[in-house]
Amino acid sequence: xxxxxxxxxxxxxxxxxxxxxxxxxxxxxxxxxxxxxxxxxxxxxxxxxxxxxxxxxxxxxxxxxxxxxxxxxxxxxxxxxxxxxxxxxxxxxxxxxxxxxxxxxxxxxxxxxxxxxxxxxxxxxxxxxxxxxxxxxxxxxxxxxxxxxxxxxxxxxxxxxxxxxxxxxxxxxxxxxxxxxxxxxxxxxxxxxxxxxxxxxxxxxxxxxxxxxxxxxxxxxxxxxxxxxxxxxxxxxxxxxxxxxxxxxxxxxxxxxxxxxxxxxxxxxxxxxxxxxxxxxxxxxxxxxxxxxxxxxxxxxxxxxxxxxxxxxxxxxxxxxxxxxxxxxxxxxxxxxxxxxxxxxxxxxxxxxxxxxxxxxxxxxxxxxxxxxxxxxxxxxxxxxxxxxxxxxxxxxxxxxxxxxxxxxxxxxxxxxxxxxxxxxxxxxxxxxxxxxxxxxxxxxxxxxxxx
Numbered sequence: 206x207x208x209x210x211x212x213x214x215x216x217x218x219x220x221x222x223x224x225x226x227x228x229x230x231x232x233x234x235x236x237x238x239x240x241x242x243x244x245x246x247x248x249x250x251x252x253x254x255x256x257x258x259x260x261x262x263x264x265x266x267x268x269x270x271x272x273x274x275x276x277x278x279x280x281x282x283x284x285x286x287x288x289x290x291x292x293x294x295x296x297x298x299x300x301x302x303x304x305x306x307x308x309x310x311x312x313x314x315x316x317x318x319x320x321x322x323x324x325x326x327x328x329x330x331x332x333x334x335x336x337x338x339x340x341x342x343x344x345x346x347x348x349x350x351x352x353x354x355x356x357x358x359x360x361x362x363x364x365x366x367x368x369x370x371x372x373x374x375x376x377x378x379x380x381x382x383x384x385x386x387x388x389x390x391x392x393x394x395x396x397x398x399x400x401x402x403x404x405x406x407x408x409x410x411x412x413x414x415x416x417x418x419x420x421x422x423x424x425x426x427x428x429x430x431x432x433x434x435x436x437x438x439x440x441x442x443x444x445x446x447x448x449x450x451x452x453x454x455x456x457x458x459x460x461x462x463x464x465x466x467x468x469x470x471x472x473x474x475x476x477x478x479x480x481x482x483x484x485x486x487x488x489x490x491x492x493x494x495x496x497x498x499x500x501x502x503x504x505x506x507x508x509x510x511x512x513x514x515x516x517x518x519x520x521x522x523x524x525x526x527x528x529x530x531x532x533x534x535x536x537x538x539x540x541x542x543x544x545x546x547x548x549x550x551x552x553x554x555x556x557x558x559x560x561x562x563x564x565x566x567x568x569x570x571x572x573x574x575x576x577x578x579x580x581x582x583x584x585x586x587x588x589x590x591x592x593x594x595x596x597x598x599x600x601x602x603x604x605x606x607x608x609x610x611x612x613x614x615x616x617x618x619x620x621x622x623x624x625x626x627x628x629x630x631x632x633x634x635x636x637x638x639x640x641x642x643x644x645x646x647x648x649x650x651x652x653x654x655x656x657x
Contacts, residue, residue, distance in 0.1 A: 208575045208589050209605055210655040218654055219607070222614045226258045229618070232275040233263045256625055257614035267294035269635030272622075281640040283561075283630035284622045288465050291490035291583070292545045293633035299493025302540035303533055312531035319535035323499070326542040330472040331463075331485050333501035338530040338538075342464040342488025343371025345500040346427065348524045349484050350375060352502075353425035353458040356509040363404040363417055363426045363457075367597025369434030370427060370462050371488075378403040380598070407596040408438055411447040418455040425458040426451075430474035433465035436588045436600040436627055437579040445480055452483070458506065462486040464498075468558075468631060469582035471548050477582075492537035493545065496528075499538070550634040554583035557632040557641050561585050564645030568652045586629040612651055619647040 227234075237260035240247035246254040253261055263275045270293060272280050285291050292299065306319075324336040339345045350362055350373065362375040367389075370376040377392040378399035386400040399405075404423055406413040417423065426448065432438035452459040461482040463473035467490065470477045475485060483506045488498035502510065514522065528534075562585045565578050575591040589608065594600040609628060616623055621644050623630050630644065 206573050206575060206656070208591065208603075209608065212607075215607060215611060215655065219611050219614070222611065222618055223259060225618045226614060229278065230258075230260070230262065230274070230276045234260050236263045236275060237261060257610040258617065262617065262622075269293045269295075270633050270637070270640055278620055280617075280620045280622050281636075281643050282622050283632070283636075283640075283644060284624045285631045285633055286489070286494075287624050288468070288631060289489040290494055291468065291631060291633055292493055292541055292550075293635040294494070296493055296541065296545045296634075298544035299537055299540045302536040303493065303495060306533050306536035309532075311533040312528055314527065316530070317532045317535055319532070319539040320530060323535055323538040323542065326539070327487070327499055327501055330542070331475050331487075331501055332472075333482075333485055334504050335502045335507035337500055337502075338534065339488070339498040339500070340496040340526060340529055340534070341371060341498045342462065342486050343373060343498075344526065344529065345486040345488060345498040346370045346373045346376075346460070346462060349458075349460050349486065349500050349502075350425060350427065351523055352506075352510045353460070353484075355513050356506070357424040357456065357458065359422050359424035359457075361402060361404050361423045363406065363414070363423045365408045365428055365432065365597065366405050367408075367435040367601050368427075368429065368432065369465075370429075370486075371464075373427075375399070375403045376427070378405050380405050380407070407598065408432055409441045409444050409595050411444065411451075414448060415451050418451050418457055421455060423455070423457050425460050427460045427462065429462050429464075430466050430478070430480060431469075431581055432597055432600070433581070433584070433629075434627070435597045436594060436603075437581050437584065437586045437629070438594050438597060438600055439579065439581065441595070445478065449481055458483045460484045460486065464488045465584070466581065467491075467546075468554075468584040470551055470555075471546065490546070491541055492534050493541035495534060495537050497534040497538050545634065551583065554632040554634060554636065557636045557638065558583045558585045558630070560638060560641045561630050561632070561644060564641065565648055568645070568649040571649070572652050572656050574652060574656055583632045584629060586624075586627060588628065611655075612648075615651045615654075616644065616647055619643070619650075621647055 237247045248254050265273045265275045327336050364376050366380050377389045378386050379389040381387045386405050404417045459482045467473045483503050485501045562578050562580045565587050569576050576587050578587045579593050590603045
């Protein structure tokens with residue numbers, strides 16, 4: 206069977222789903238029309254216009270693994286703010302800690318006791334001793350990139366082809382057909398050609414990485430331990446060991462961005478798989494739903510960084526921010542890591558992801574659809590490939606935007622939200638087997654419509 210459905214059939218099914226959406230969501234439509242007068246496309250961030258459907262869904266309330274939209278429709282949320290709400294919406298422990306801190310003041314540009322507690326919790330999870338705090342993982346990645354250049358006196362950053370590290374300029378680079386570093390499609394307002402700042406290699410390609418680092422102009426290798434924003438692409442056995450060895454032999458800083466892969470367990474893939482980075486980035490969910498990010502460093506790297514900085518200039522070097530490490534964020538991190546995203550919580554989250562994976566695979570097998578499903582801890586995703594991709598380019602080449610939009614809108618019309626722009630589901634501590642079953646039933650229905 207062809208892995209892509211008949212286009213005429215897909216177009217007709219799309220029309221039906223769009224009309225279903227229009228009829229069911231008049232209150233969201235009204236709010237959207239009001240918003241259009243003041244925001245481009247009626248959304249606070251332009252990428253929100255990419256959600257399927259003629260207008261966005263407006264949320265009224267959310268708790269745990271569910272939210273109600275303004276039209277009174279209950280949704281199972283398998284997107285969870287694209288990891289920002291991996292601990293579930295409004296977790297009681299985080300809400301209580303944040304609310305209590307807000308009542309005492311939210312930001313002082315001075316430390317609170319929670320900061321040291323949060324750093325200790327992160328050290329326990331990731332085995333790195335020195336931590337700093339930001340408002341996002343993007344901020345954390347930018348800080349580490351600057352520090353890596355500072356201590357190595359090297360200009361370039363190595364990233365993986367089709368990687369994702371927030372809005373970090375160095376990460377919006379890819380390889381063209383001839384293997385040259387070029388701007389990634391859709392890159393907005395690049396300050397310089399990416400080849401000036403960035404080296405790109407494919408995921409799982411050890412020789413390419415070794416050859417690139419041998420030039421001795423790379424300050425840091427910035428990687429996710431598994432790719433998560435071009436579909437889930439898992440590392441080959443031995444790849445992480447080879448990356449660590451190549452960085453060590455060339456004096457290159459190894460930064461592991463665990464922002465999405467924290468789904469693998471309490472200490473992400475670093476703890477689960479015994480990785481040995483020089484620095485780690487985490488963000489999104491660690492604050493319990495409010496802006497928070499953090500980065501950890503080995504004692505050696507942290508010492509090099511601190512000794513390279515003059516106290517007089519420490520506030521104007523491009524690292525930091527007035528609200529970074531604020532008291533409310535610190536309270537959120539302390540409560541979320543200490544009381545919500547516990548080891549016990551991960552057990553149920555991973556079980557639910559396994560159930561989701563089995564449900565999707567069963568539907569694909571039943572109708573002989575040549576797609577595949579990959580699970581990473583509490584996260585899982587299907588792709589329009591007969592086998593799991595080994596690098597970002599392979600995953601990107603298999604994408605089908607129209608098919609993807611249809612599957613998302615079909616799910617949304619049945620009260621299920623999955624992660625936008627690819628086919629990923631994430632479980633939180635409050636996700637139930639019944640929530641997963643709702644997706645299993647709806648997904649099978651979509652496959653029947655497309656292929657039966």
